[in-house]
Amino acid sequence: MVDECALTFETGRDKRLLVLPAWFDEANKLRRTTVEVMHRLDLSGIDSFLPDLPGCNESLQPLETQTLASWRTAAKVAADHFQATHILAVRAGALLDPGTLPGWRYAPSGGRQVLRAMIRARTIAAKEAGREETTASLQERGRAEGIELAGWNLGSALFADIEQAAPPNDTPLADITQADIGGGALWLRAEPDEDPEQADALAAIVAIGMNAQ
Amino acid sequence: MSAEAAPKAEAPAGLAPSRTAIDDQLRAILCDVLGLDRERVEDFDNDTGLFGHLPELDSMAVAGLLTEMEDRLDIIIEDDDVDGEMLETYGGLLAFAEAKVVES
Incomplete structure (x- = not known):
């Protein structure tokens, strides 16, 4: 510890x-x-x-x-x-x-709500920058390899845990x-x-x- | 978890929520997001600029706004729903919310 x-x-x-x-x-x-x-x-x-x-x-x-x-x-x-x-x-x-x-x-x-807003912020920012990122693709990436959302580097384990947590x-x-x-x-x-x-x-x-x- | 005295977009069984109820809800959410007095937000009209006009309304704030709309209006907002037009003015956002509530 x-x-x-x-x-x-x-x-x-x-x-x-x-x-x-x-x-x-x-x-x-x-x-x-x-x-x-x-x-x-x-x-x-x-x-x-x-x-x-x-x-x-x-x-x-x-x-x-x-x-x-x-x-x-x-x-x-x-x-x-x-x-x-x-x-x-x-x-x-x-x-x-x-x-x-x-x-x-x-x-x-719940964890789903936490991620929903952070993922949405990322898809909106991407759209503004002319890139296309979808919620589904970001969720997949989060579970598989982890993802940076709103400046936080979430590992795949934490991402998957949070998705399920209530x-x-x-x-x-x-x-x-x-x-x-x-x-x-x-x-x-x-x-x-x-x-x-x-x-x-x-x-x-x-x-x-x-x-x- | 909604703000105090925020009217619920509920209507008698079988009837869609009234446009006024949706309008009230949307203004209440904008009060919370923008930190404005109710009176200021009451003055918003269809042409009042939002995303791109209010510097504090960045992508994180818009994400919070849309997520709160989902919860309070009991709608689901898809990626493809989110575009510049619906976010640009209060009227655009209200028209979007009304269409979603009818659809749900």
Whole structure:
């Protein structure tokens, strides 16, 4: 196991939240809101931890060699390492739910949805550049040899894993929908944006839940 | 997972969703994608330029827009459906969405 970086609000408190972040482009668009939620939780007496997924952000590992299993292992190892008592999974982060801790998943999404938008971005960009790439041919290539989508080099194993992955039905995590939070979904925003009210709402749900226990 | 108060493009059983419902849905999605107030997007008319006119609407943003249209309007958008004409103006995108909803 190689060490990974994590952004932490850590003062040794009893209530300890592991955040499983959104993936790829959505990770960028939701990073600020995610950290803003952690900052609010810190003020509510909760430690929180946002690890880099292997192959992403500051990770020294190559993304191409990751698999869904290696990411799930990383999530479990992070939960143990930080002695997490709760989990907040964001979007596709729900696919890494270890199933052993209580908590929440915010607008969970399946792997198919993750790939659909990234593949479509590539076909649109290709069309603009006068090249023809089809969804079917990109999917085939992804499964066979891996593929670069929106700047991320996905290996064939991770691509095939993600295509099949859906958030588990049987989970100790409670769902938080965008309607619960209010406002427009920030992962859809063409330019990364922030919304303090959304961070307030998400942090309030988590803080009330954790402090009630 | 739709935005708050976004009207669903649903109609009484047996009837296709009204054009108004599709128009409302499409404007709600554009609010989310472009980060604009509802009032600004209400001012969009058929000739309002989208892809190629709004610099923030790059291929990733358009991909997100189309994917969200699939989910909220319950349609499937094929590769061949996506062309400059349908993405160029609000009217083009609305006409496309209406045709897809009728087809599905």
